[in-house]
Amino acid sequence: MSSDQQIHSANLHFNAHGTPVAEDFDDVYFSNDDGLAESQYVFLAANKLPSRWRAHSCNSFTIAETGFGTGLNFLASWQAFDDYLSQGSANGAQQLHFISFEKFPLTTTDLAAAHAHFPNLTRYARQLQRQFPTEFRRGCHRLTFAEGRVVLDLWLGDINEVMPTLPNNTGGIVDAWFLDGFAPSKNPQMWQQSLFDQMFRLSRAGASVATFTAAGLVRRGLAQAGFTVAKQPGYGNKRDMTIANREPNRVSRPDTTDQTVAIIGGGLAACLTAWKLANAGKQVVLLCADQQLALAASGNRQGALYPLLTPNPGELSQFYWQAFDLACNDYQQLTAKTDRIRHQWCGLLHLNSNEELSRKHSAIASHNYPSTLIQLVDANRASELAGIDIPHSAAYYPNAGWFCPGDICRFIGDWLIDNGHDVRFDWRVDDISRDNGYWQLQGKQSIKAKQVVIAAGIDSNGFDVSRHLPISSVRGQVSHVPVTEQSSRLKTVICHTGYLTPSDHDAWDGHCMGATFSRDNNSTELLDEDHQINLERLQQALPESALPQDWKNSATDGRVGFRAVLRDHFPVVGPIPDWSSVTKLPQTTQLSELPHQAGLYVISGLGARGICSGPLAADIITSYICDTAHPTSQALLDAVNPGRFVWRRLKKNRPLFD
Template structure:
């Protein structure tokens, strides 16, 4: 089943500071929590002296126990006060928290330190409204500071994290409640995992001097010394690991190489996928060029007027839940940031109502309702509640996503691209069609509009057209034609207050029209409007919801639109290095079927070429996180998703699964 996250249960002591009821322990020193943070975690990890004496492009801090975020805010303040030439270009702060504070408790706690108010306010604004298991990535300072909040047990989270080739962590804040109060966290397993994810010469500091903690860290490979403690505490521990045993978290067949250079990057496609990647690369100050065959951005599947934003969920623990919960939350934060920057993005966080309109869909939703989801994410509603939420009567029960909604995909794409172009790190060329490409001698050679171009890294983000080339044609991406219809607002439909999903979807009014759709026609590439498809959209609504308000709707013929989506059978996109399928088949075809898995090793990749494709009908929800993950891969920095979810996005996964099951790997 899906693991749920339980918020912290706290009370307040005489000093007005929070106490964790689960552990009967304070979150920080009653004397001066901020001074303790600076002494124990910053000073004893050699910060900021390490930044000034060494050249760090990226510096990664990992912390056991986010609590109120005090350690993070103190680090952020120190980072901001350092001259830019004496600090890392990018600071990445990873924190693990099993019992996250409620938002109101977070801000009440941080009010005790007025000097951190500016930082606390920003944290409060971006702190997740929906708490789900896994990583929640929050970006500050226009990309110079990244916070990854991993909600859940730290042992499970660390076991599920994706490693980089050179290790992950430069510095550990070993915090949390006292070992005597919280022995389940302070384990040899944790110390060993810390060593596994440490870079060369990673440092460590912790407020405790407990003997079993010192011995456990030494056993894991850290050189540990005692140091004077803060305040009334006599001693604390600090240490370093000189040559850690860095272990890959990915199976060899899911290998993802870190590019030797993050320069000279080319993106094909200026839709949601390409624009999201461009935005994420710009935040990392990585120069790149976008080629788009149309005259403008978002001209294909990303060009609809209203796209629903809500997560795809399953009733069992799966990478789909991990990916889409995180993608949904990341989308909300990205959109909020762009709006704060002044971009006009038509949208409404009006909620999404999904109805069980027939026996099959009702059964599916009933299974989903058995899972303990956060109410901020998903709520079960009966037909009367559904009618009240929608603003018009419906005869079905269903589920409601209160923080979901819709956005104009084209507005979102244009905002992402404009932000990238304004950064100076992106260049875009329209009416530029990629006709062919070839990877050889460490370069990717492109033919665009008949002219040769070279690059180091090529990312194919051009929708269903990613399969138009010889080495990608075997990938199981299916083009699906979808036509949306726009209907004129009536007195009845004007009352609609939320996005409605059934065997189709209907949006609230925008500019006196509603978007209704969409048809689903496999391997159909025509973008001509069809009167039959218009009828199908209208009939689907009337059939699924048999109420007077769903009949006699008037079509606005000037707005209808058809586009081609790129879909995959497992409902997850492809993101990552391109596997050379002919070589894969050649390598493994001769191995007897029962021995395939035993002989499986690193699969052949096409050097410098990546796929960012197959976003399907949920692209407006998933694209910003996909771009962030892809940019993390190119930059060689921590991923915002688990290793298992990363594997589930791997472009070679369909063939790899067959090999792991000892099944033939014939082309799809």
């Protein structure tokens, strides 16, 4: 992460009224008199909320804000939305999606001090403080509250650089704008024509705008972008403020709240997607080909959760860093609901057990990632962290750990059933075809659905509609080794050219050691030679004194799984291309312009890192299906686009399909 990509916290002080003041802009974050009342007047009332929530034709209503600051506008909106939902309306908006931009985020300490001004918001403020990012990573931080009924996308970075990276749906993504931020005279860098143009680009037909300022440059900028602009009385002693709107279409946005989504698969990707879609208001049918969930690649006892960072901090690192942040938040929420998901937030050490790993970790560390994400530690510190003798320096991921992916799947499956969704076992889909605007799924019976997600792991390209997705199968064998007095001291996950997990004494009283990586072996049987490969790799990484002798001599248990992978290390997440239409496109076609098969999506190729990337991938699919804001930039959306391989061939004028 280069220095120009770093995000710095706000430089502020609290004035005599206890109001936070930004020193760089010499302006207050909210009114000295009554900041909450001002927010309710300028932003909620001027945008005609919550009456518009009651009349909204879709499940989700999206507010976008141009300066997050203390989060006061978000908290006020959340409280108002809670009051609206408490009235029990079955119609209207059922989810509040709040997008906000911030160049200089507050620390959680300053956030809490600012929130102390508003005791009526304490219940909401504490939840925000608990989830608020401590790593100020450029890009989107998605936080979810109230069982998914409230979603906050906090985009960190300069708004005029970040906003153009937001993906846009065909009809826009924003229903109402809170045009906030320090006054134009104090912060002229933000109030530029490019800002107003981007606001218009992202606005739905009928979107409204409200702002505290009546400055001429703001009114002219909004009008030039395409909004209809007016003035109205300002708050308190302020004479005027500005409101605006984008003209509505005669054709209203389609109501998609009652459409059923069929999800094909029974592993982590399928279950996480089902959970996200159900929380977003969709009715889910989960079709598992096996007699229970997580019998394929998601069936390992323990899987490591940590980000994939690369020596070149490009899109791969960006994707997995964001995925890791989101996964940590999501799994904390899931494990707070149940004690059935076995896991440990124990940290992870990636040992410099050879020269290549040492060079790689040094290069990664040179990009100044936060110490809460990754640290370089010497052998003594690694030994202290691990609880066993480590002869190598290492990269340490303090917030990493391990999870049982099958436990996550089984909990979500039961949760879906308890909440009125349909989970079917031993239900293999043999064919997918299009008929009169619906997808027909043929198996034991025929199911029809407007929206279908293929999340079937290595079988995801096994249908005619998905046949051109270049998903490969890689065999992996994990060895299960018993706990000894010696190995019981291990406190962290250890990675090298393989991995070793700490034991969960309440679960299996053993360790997982792995894993092999074979593209050419299709055997489902446990192989002693693969156990020896796992053991030899561990022996090369750890000293003889750290390895129990029993592991070398005793017979081993284990598990074989087949990972779905793609050659560029990204998964495939999104709409499946319309293969026949692609053949007719010019070479100048943009990736986002590829025609796709309406209502048909895929999430696959998560490889050995599905625990990390699964939640973000599921959020991306949910955003497509629910027509809401995506949780990541257009560049990262393109990086996982299922059509990227055929598009690259199109650009190079090569045969489109193998």
